[in-house]
Amino acid sequence: MSVQFEFLGPLKQLVNGQDIVEIQAATVGEALDNMKDLYPGISRRLLSDEGLLHQHINLFVNEDDIRYGNDLETRLSAGDKVTVISAIAGG
Amino acid sequence: MEGVFLIMESQVMNQILECTSCGIVTEYKPETVCPECFGPLEVTYDYESIRGRLSREAFAARPTTMWRYHELLPAIDGGVPETPVGWTPLIKARRLGQVLGMPNLYIKNDAVNFPTLSFKDRVVTVALAKAIDFGFDTVACASTGNLANAMAAQASMLNLSSVILIPQDLEHQKITATACYDTRVVKVNGTYDEVNRLCSELAYREEIGIVNVNLRPYYSEGSKTVGFEIAEQLGWRLPDQVVVPMAGGSLISKIDKGFKELVKVGLAEDKSARIYGAQASGCAPITDLVKTGAKQVTPVKPDTLVKSLSIGAPADGLRASRVINGSGGWAEDVSDEEVVESITLLAETEGIFTEAAGGVTVGVTRKLVEQGKLNRDAVTVICITGNGLKTADLVKHRAAELPLIEPKYSSYSELVNNNEEVRISVGTI
Numbered sequence: 001m002s003v004q005f006e007f008l009g010p011l012k013q014l015v016n017g018q019d020i021v022e023i024q025a026a027t028v029g030e031a032l033d034n035m036k037d038l039y040p041g042i043s044r045r046l047l048s049d050e051g052l053l054h055q056h057i058n059l060f061v062n063e064d065d066i067r068y069g070n071d072l073e074t075r076l077s078a079g080d081k082v083t084v085i086s087a088i089a090g091g
Numbered sequence: 092m093e094g095v096f097l098i099m100e101s102q103v104m105n106q107i108l109e110c111t112s113c114g115i116v117t118e119y120k121p122e123t124v125c126p127e128c129f130g131p132l133e134v135t136y137d138y139e140s141i142r143g144r145l146s147r148e149a150f151a152a153r154p155t156t157m158w159r160y161h162e163l164l165p166a167i168d169g170g171v172p173e174t175p176v177g178w179t180p181l182i183k184a185r186r187l188g189q190v191l192g193m194p195n196l197y198i199k200n201d202a203v204n205f206p207t208l209s210f211k212d213r214v215v216t217v218a219l220a221k222a223i224d225f226g227f228d229t230v231a232c233a234s235t236g237n238l239a240n241a242m243a244a245q246a247s248m249l250n251l252s253s254v255i256l257i258p259q260d261l262e263h264q265k266i267t268a269t270a271c272y273d274t275r276v277v278k279v280n281g282t283y284d285e286v287n288r289l290c291s292e293l294a295y296r297e298e299i300g301i302v303n304v305n306l307r308p309y310y311s312e313g314s315k316t317v318g319f320e321i322a323e324q325l326g327w328r329l330p331d332q333v334v335v336p337m338a339g340g341s342l343i344s345k346i347d348k349g350f351k352e353l354v355k356v357g358l359a360e361d362k363s364a365r366i367y368g369a370q371a372s373g374c375a376p377i378t379d380l381v382k383t384g385a386k387q388v389t390p391v392k393p394d395t396l397v398k399s400l401s402i403g404a405p406a407d408g409l410r411a412s413r414v415i416n417g418s419g420g421w422a423e424d425v426s427d428e429e430v431v432e433s434i435t436l437l438a439e440t441e442g443i444f445t446e447a448a449g450g451v452t453v454g455v456t457r458k459l460v461e462q463g464k465l466n467r468d469a470v471t472v473i474c475i476t477g478n479g480l481k482t483a484d485l486v487k488h489r490a491a492e493l494p495l496i497e498p499k500y501s502s503y504s505e506l507v508n509n510n511e512e513v514r515i516s517v518g519t520i
Contacts, residue, residue, distance in 0.1 A: 009295035010126055045128060055387050055409050056112065056130050060288065065404060067390045085291055086124040087131075087406040 029072035227300035236265030318349025340411030369455035444479030
């Protein structure tokens, strides 16, 4: 199925400056894996050597942080919007 | 800005932004993440240069505000702000120390910080000075309350437009104490973490200086002044132990950075302070990280009365846990009931009325002493970061059933001297 990935701020550079990219995938992890050939370097900059999402990157499926759910195993549905954003400090 | 900034001769300009994750250096600009790895950026300084130009004696003539340490704060092109923030009391906590069995206990009391009675006044004064430097005429923040108060007040003082986004379930005292300033308060139907995410989107979509997003590297440096002041007020000595409340994990990390910087520039002796973190049990992701030694924070959905520490996905959580573990310290959390008990314990023993976060810090201190994690005899400082008037509802039961007497001595005497409660009627607040 097709889902939209939105990259905010400096993370746009990972997808050649695009606001939105469409990708076919059943899970978040699969989507990132499918993007690595289209956008070289994206995996290294979003994921650790152990394959975990970097601590300073947040990823939301619609409005939900994937770390509250099944992390990279979070399932995607057609029409879902995934937002990729850098983590920020509190107040 | 005349009347707001005081030009000082020794402003150090050779400062840089450095990524705390990969070490890449970047120029001073309104940005919060590394362009290469997206890790957090931090201001670093030319410590050798500062070491040669600073002495303890020089501080005697300096203003009693946090800007007395301006060489170790982000350089402000327009000069050093005159806002009298910081230099809050460090008191010897004799009575609380007796209760806890700690003869060398001190309290750093930011509950009386200027202008809005929390440590957030420190970070905001730096952030807004840099916002003006960068040419922003509108500033914003996501807040759990104290930052909202500080932003609203200082933006009003500086005639900056401000937008303050808060989770809708904040304590009403904090909302009121924000809305009374010249600011725009926006309540968001979500948790603090959701508000924060919205703010980070704003930073990339609008020309706004968001203090805890694109001004964050500068903003967070203000927290170091808590550490600078503790050391100077102890006679330029670092404490043996310090207990700090944790929300996003920035304050505790910056106090540690401040201690280390004082050693680097020769103002304090070369020793390490053990750092202890405090959270509420209903939102303790950093405490969990310290205890488990995990490589990443596991976010939680906050479920606690302690709103000012309710950050379930703390951005500086990993750094805070490394600071704590690296110093030989520890972290603990306490229940909401223990928080309320600790608020009253501090008030009854030291005359300090603290907000919920202070209750967390006192409660955790007590717990760590009982566990033997804190050395009872060591010089220990606990950081009280906000004023009790902001969360007064938590202890309103203390005034719920007060005796009411007639305006006659006989009524007073009957009540007080006979030690009987003559309750003609019961007042309720």
